[in-house]
Amino acid sequence: MSTTAKISLRNVHKGFGPKKVLQGVDLDVAPGESVAIIGGSGTGKSVTLKCVLGLLTPDEGSITVDGTEMIGATHADRDAMLAKTGMLFQGAALFDSLTVWENVAFGLIEGQGMKPAKARDLAIARLGDVGLGSEVANLSPASLSGGMQKRVGLARAIATDPEILFFDEPTTGIDPIMGDVINDLIVKCTRELGASAMTITHDMASARKIADRVAMLYQGKIIWDGPVSEIDDADNPYLQQFVAGDIEGPLELDLKHL
Amino acid sequence: MPIFAPVGHMFLTFLALVGRVTVFAGRTIGHMVTPPIYFRLIFKQMREIGYYSLPVVAMTTLFAGMVLALQSYSGFSRFSAESAVATVVVISMTRELGPVLAGLMVAGRVGAAIAAEIGTMRVTEQIDALVTLSTNPFKYLVVPRVIAGLVTLPVLVLIGDIIGVLGGYLVGVNKLGFNDGSYIRNTFQYLEQLDVISGLVKAAVFGFIITLMGCYHGYNSRGGAQGVGQATTNAVVSSSILILISNYVVTELFFTR
Numbered sequence: 001m002s003t004t005a006k007i008s009l010r011n012v013h014k015g016f017g018p019k020k021v022l023q024g025v026d027l028d029v030a031p032g033e034s035v036a037i038i039g040g041s042g043t044g045k046s047v048t049l050k051c052v053l054g055l056l057t058p059d060e061g062s063i064t065v066d067g068t069e070m071i072g073a074t075h076a077d078r079d080a081m082l083a084k085t086g087m088l089f090q091g092a093a094l095f096d097s098l099t100v101w102e103n104v105a106f107g108l109i110e111g112q113g114m115k116p117a118k119a120r121d122l123a124i125a126r127l128g129d130v131g132l133g134s135e136v137a138n139l140s141p142a143s144l145s146g147g148m149q150k151r152v153g154l155a156r157a158i159a160t161d162p163e164i165l166f167f168d169e170p171t172t173g174i175d176p177i178m179g180d181v182i183n184d185l186i187v188k189c190t191r192e193l194g195a196s197a198m199t200i201t202h203d204m205a206s207a208r209k210i211a212d213r214v215a216m217l218y219q220g221k222i223i224w225d226g227p228v229s230e231i232d233d234a235d236n237p238y239l240q241q242f243v244a245g246d247i248e249g250p251l252e253l254d255l256k257h258l
Numbered sequence: 259m260p261i262f263a264p265v266g267h268m269f270l271t272f273l274a275l276v277g278r279v280t281v282f283a284g285r286t287i288g289h290m291v292t293p294p295i296y297f298r299l300i301f302k303q304m305r306e307i308g309y310y311s312l313p314v315v316a317m318t319t320l321f322a323g324m325v326l327a328l329q330s331y332s333g334f335s336r337f338s339a340e341s342a343v344a345t346v347v348v349i350s351m352t353r354e355l356g357p358v359l360a361g362l363m364v365a366g367r368v369g370a371a372i373a374a375e376i377g378t379m380r381v382t383e384q385i386d387a388l389v390t391l392s393t394n395p396f397k398y399l400v401v402p403r404v405i406a407g408l409v410t411l412p413v414l415v416l417i418g419d420i421i422g423v424l425g426g427y428l429v430g431v432n433k434l435g436f437n438d439g440s441y442i443r444n445t446f447q448y449l450e451q452l453d454v455i456s457g458l459v460k461a462a463v464f465g466f467i468i469t470l471m472g473c474y475h476g477y478n479s480r481g482g483a484q485g486v487g488q489a490t491t492n493a494v495v496s497s498s499i500l501i502l503i504s505n506y507v508v509t510e511l512f513f514t515r
Contacts, residue, residue, distance in 0.1 A: 156391075
């Protein structure tokens with residue numbers, strides 16, 4: 001699979017001082033496939049994503065995107081990879097100093113050198129794709145609700161027609177109904193672009209809806225990896241405890257006696 | 259000896275900090291001389307750092323000049339050297355008080371704002387977002403602020419010098435009874451180009467230090483609101499100390515033969 005994978009992680013390790021967060025992560029994302037990495041807080045989901053994006057440098061292992069090694073990659077290779085990716089951050093990470101449309105058009109203007117007038121039209125079209133009207137285009141991100149900010153973040157992520165989309169906890173911090181709206185938009189946008197997607201989440205409803213395949217991260221390794229349809233029947237006690245949300249089970253929780 | 263361990267630890271921590279700041283400064287200078295350069299952002303920062311600092315610098319230097327005239331008159335009258343007041347005011351303002359006071363005021367106003375803004379961007383993942391949008395955060399956030407600091411501080415100080423000298427003139431003529439023509443003549447009689455130029459060079463150095471330290475502490479802030487608050491404090495304290503240290507170094511370079 002690794003020869004045709006859009007994204008491939010092999011034996012990826014990453015630690016922070018004495019704390020070993022990733023201890024040999026192996027994962028593939030095929031072209032057009034949507035993979036959700038699930039796991040509890042502090043298991044290394046965000047670290048995995050940041051390693052793929054180059055925001056963190058793994059201690060060892062291999063990460064390839066379209067066959068190009070990203071660990072130790074040249075600036076040109078890194079820029080080429082980032083040019084075909086879009087990312088929705090957990091808190092949307094919209095630029096406070098820019099208006100909504102400038103946020104959405106940022107990658108078009110700064111990354112692709114598009115003229116602002118044309119980029120503005122495209123940005124408003126992208127806002128329409130995520131269910132936002134042109135009346136929000138000139139607003140400040142701070143004046144939007146959390147759900148609207150997520151949708152603007154999604155519009156920004158898809159503005160450049162990326163081949164790969166990354167979603168960091170897309171439904172965290174918003175109500176269940178808006179979460180479902182975001183999930184639907186992610187599915188719609190990913191399918192329309194034909195993009196590969198890597199999502200990290202601890203929201204099982206979100207994972208079931210947006211992913212073709214689920215990988216569970218625990219103690220720095222992928223302990224289960226399979227189609228989303230097989231989650232409920234999987235013979236993996238760690239996965240079953242996580243899916244059921246039980247306190248009792250083999251997962252070592254970072255809890256004192258309640 | 260238990261006493262040496264914490265002292266040694268502090269010294270090593272300090273050396274590591276100096277190393278990190280030096281690397282940060284080196285990266286900044288490297289990005290300053292390679293494209294792309296965001297001129298639109300440079301002009302925006304020049305407005306933020308320069309134009310909006312003008313009132314506070316003007317007030318500071320005006321009263322510094324006025325106080326200087328009063329103090330030097332009171333001191334020099336002890337040995338009948340009142341006529342030196344205008345010269346003392348202009349040389350003190352251009353060489354020392356103009357650049358140092360403007361530098362410290364801008365450090366408090368701009369250094370804190372830069373650290374808070376970039377620190378907030380760091381903890382809310384906006385800097386990571388810049389990277390994923392194929393934009394180098396150094397070029398987009400750091401370089402425009404540092405160039406704007408380098409360029410605008412000398413202009414601010416030049417204006418501050420003029421206002422400070424004006425403050426001394428107002429007190430000298432209206433309160434101390436100097437003849438306005440002789441005060442102006444005394445002001446320029448012993449003033450040399452080097453007095454003004456050295457002050458402007460200091461201002462450029464201070465502008466670099468203020469913006470660099472604001473960017474460094476903001477860029478490396480961690481831990482949410484508390485981390486941003488700490489970054490803001492560190493930016494103001496470190497830039498203020500570095501201003502005073504570099505002030506001595508530049509003075510020695512210019513005036514020690």
